[in-house]
Amino acid sequence: MGGDDAPAQPVAAAALSSRTTSIDIALVGRPDELRKLLATHEHAPERIEIVAASEVVGMHDKPREALDAKPDASIAVAARLVGSGEAAALVSAGSTGALVLASATHIPRIAGVERTGLAAVYPTRQREGGSSDRFALILDVGATVRCRPRDLLFFAYMGHAYASRISKVKKPTIGLLNMGTEPTKGDDGLREAYRLLAGDPLLAFVGNVEGCDIPTGGADVIVCEGYVGNVALKMAEGVSEVFSGLGKWAFKQNLLWKAGLLLLSGGLKQLKHLTDYREYGGAPLLGLERPVIKAHGRSGAGALGNAVKVAAKAARDGVCEEIRAAIAAFEQREGDRGVASGDA
């Protein structure tokens, strides 16, 4: 029921998915409305189940208050389905705050995780030849505000698991977002996070990275606290918006520029596609026992279908299990160290 054009787009995505994949989908929301919409699409009925939820959290509702007031909200019902194991993964294009909160409430956290990480996929500079198959995964971008050094290490495990299993990056490089590249940069917390990351046997840590290294491709996974990740991502969004606005303005200025822009229109479309991170569908919420994918509010059926595929792949390929194993191994090492040094 969530998203700018819901439930029409989610229903269309489920219908499409039922015909083209072997994924079973539970559509959670007002049954009459969903059934009526579903009837307008060709679909495989055996792959789609409708689960009743009478209420909806709106994009402008305050998440905590709305979830308290609406226990039968579709996002809460869906999160409970996933929490209980009846469903394997959660996809939503609705309110990010409500998705994060309902997931944290109803889906168990991986042992050791105190902060979940919402990861954004950001396209990086094109490779020679024009193909752009590189993305940076930035986390957290808004599920948490502040983090302990250990949370940042766990974000690195989450990003490592997601990038290697979903994006098929063999040994994803990890960067710590900081104010400079030297290991001494930042405050005590950032320096401690650097030490943890640098000493980890699992991770390919490349050291501190700066804001400019995100779009230019300095690392496959960039870890930071949510406050910083959120601001950086939205700053990039604002810069892109201003660039595209300047193009519109230039178009009106003179015939020369108008002609130039028309000749370039194919390239500009490609540019927009490459640089608009919202086109890349889902942002995973990581740190829970099952995958949760936040699709952009404006997602159409195609983008939502992609998000469903990514969620199914994350569940099937054991992204959460890999995160759990990495954290357990870290805590084992910490415990051993404690015993060795007589702390225990």
Next chain:
Amino acid sequence: MGGDDAPAQPVAAAALSSRTTSIDIALVGRPDELRKLLATHEHAPERIEIVAASEVVGMHDKPREALDAKPDASIAVAARLVGSGEAAALVSAGSTGALVLASATHIPRIAGVERTGLAAVYPTRQREGGSSDRFALILDVGATVRCRPRDLLFFAYMGHAYASRISKVKKPTIGLLNMGTEPTKGDDGLREAYRLLAGDPLLAFVGNVEGCDIPTGGADVIVCEGYVGNVALKMAEGVSEVFSGLGKWAFKQNLLWKAGLLLLSGGLKQLKHLTDYREYGGAPLLGLERPVIKAHGRSGAGALGNAVKVAAKAARDGVCEEIRAAIAAFEQREGDRGVASGDA
């Protein structure tokens, strides 16, 4: 002696300034080298004094170690000149870290200030008609890592004074950089900073702003801790770099695009000029008793001349005095409140 083409550009800037303004300049560095360069430029000798400093902090030196090892470094000598009041303001295109540290060491802080703020000037979206006379001042972008709520309030006073006196914005609007616009966003520190800013009688506080509001012009002055401001600014730099790289790539792809880019070249030059924050010369370091301006390392004589003008204007128009008065008034109110509530 600092900057990518130093001391050639600083000397050229001093020569130019001596002929075109009534500002007296002390050039600090190796006397023979400076004198030889100065002789190659037409200049007004009565306006230029050469002050000897035998050493230089390089762009890649670690600031603290370099300043400890080189007490006669040009930046240290210059900061001492300003600290003692022999000079009214400091301009440097050298290492930012060394400038911040030398200034903090030798120039007294304004009473009450614990954290200095390095402010960057960022161009915002064009107005209708194509003129771009709007800029956002963001502070801090790197002098501090973390801040107390009170530091953020004082950054707002600094930005207010600078924007109103230097950029001539009558009543500069102030935004607090956060993860969303609601007053409850962020952590306790950000909520307390919101409360302080919203309750201040001097400031035109517009509330929380997001990363996207920096380039789109959401506020004249944007306050944040240095970690966040630094990352946001560098992220924007990276995005601009990728955009310009894509332009170069498109140029090589096909004749249509090449022709389009050639027709647009005038517009692209304007775009580059408008969106490259480094063209806007000086970034003020605020919170000290005298103005300090960091010019970009790549600054030529023209940009350095502008930085000198801005520094002189800041000194003459009492930017530091206004910051001092605003902080004193705040502490007076706090004191009165303490007395009234029996805290004192």
